[in-house]
Amino acid sequence: DQQVKQNSPSLSVQEGRISILNCDYTNSMFDYFLWYKKYPAEGPTFLISISSIKDKNEDGRFTVFLNKSAKHLSLHIVPSQPGDSAVYFCAARNSGAGSYQLTFGKGTKLSVIP
Amino acid sequence: DTGVSQDPRHKITKRGQNVTFRCDPISEHNRLYWYRQTLGQGPEFLTYFQNEAQLEKSRLLSDRFSAERPKGSFSTLEIQRTEQGDSAMYLCASSPIDRGHEKLFFGSGTQLSVL
Numbered sequence: 001d002q003q004v005k006q007n008s009p010s011l012s013v014q015e016g017r018i019s020i021l022n023c024d025y026t027n028s029m030f031d032y033f034l035w036y037k038k039y040p041a042e043g044p045t046f047l048i049s050i051s052s053i054k055d056k057n058e059d060g061r062f063t064v065f066l067n068k069s070a071k072h073l074s075l076h077i078v079p080s081q082p083g084d085s086a087v088y089f090c091a092a093r094n095s096g097a098g099s100y101q102l103t104f105g106k107g108t109k110l111s112v113i114p
Numbered sequence: 115d116t117g118v119s120q121d122p123r124h125k126i127t128k129r130g131q132n133v134t135f136r137c138d139p140i141s142e143h144n145r146l147y148w149y150r151q152t153l154g155q156g157p158e159f160l161t162y163f164q165n166e167a168q169l170e171k172s173r174l175l176s177d178r179f180s181a182e183r184p185k186g187s188f189s190t191l192e193i194q195r196t197e198q199g200d201s202a203m204y205l206c207a208s209s210p211i212d213r214g215h216e217k218l219f220f221g222s223g224t225q226l227s228v229l
Contacts, residue, residue, distance in 0.1 A: 041222065046218065
């Protein structure tokens with residue numbers, strides 16, 4: 001039972017355009033959401049996060065939007081750069097028991113074409 | 115900040131052998147986590163240490179798996195009697211005590227191949 005779903009395994013975007021990566025979740029107990037970026041042969045690195053009490057968080061070119069009623073979040077990258085090409089993982093924290101663990105989606109591979 | 119260090123980077127072993135991985139977290143981080151990532155999947159939680167105490171283990175962590183963090187610094191993850199299904203990337207992460215459990219700093223992982 002996948003509690004965090006990233007339904008697009010891959011996404012290609014032209015350099016300079018907007019990249020939109022989507023994530024859906026099923027567990028209503030999730031209260032904190034994060035995006036991690038992973039380059040080949042490296043571990044995931046934290047990118048941006050959002051608390052469930054907010055609907056938007058922005059950090060430079062990266063913005064995360066949260067729609068709690070739809071249990072959906074998205075990561076917007078504007079403008080996209082070739083260096084953004086990586087696998088992006090959506091992750092969530094459970095506010096209840098076991099809040100020390102994150103639940104990850106399967107990832108979306110973003111390719112930014114120069 | 116030297117980052118989270120994992121050793122070895124790659125391990126090839128035969129089915130039935132035991133393997134041990136090491137993780138050195140960022141020095142001031144009290145919290146240490148092990149995750150496992152298989153091909154096409156996201157990282158899955160295995161276990162969590164706060165200092166030397168192992169506070170939680172996932173049901174993914176069968177009896178063949180054991181993790182330690184004897185002095186609250188580095189950690190080891192041992193897999194006994196390896197099976198082909200154990201082939202995966204084993205990721206270690208750490209975080210400071212004054213932050214939530216969300217922003218983890220991951221190492222580059224140990225890629226295990228069981229033949």
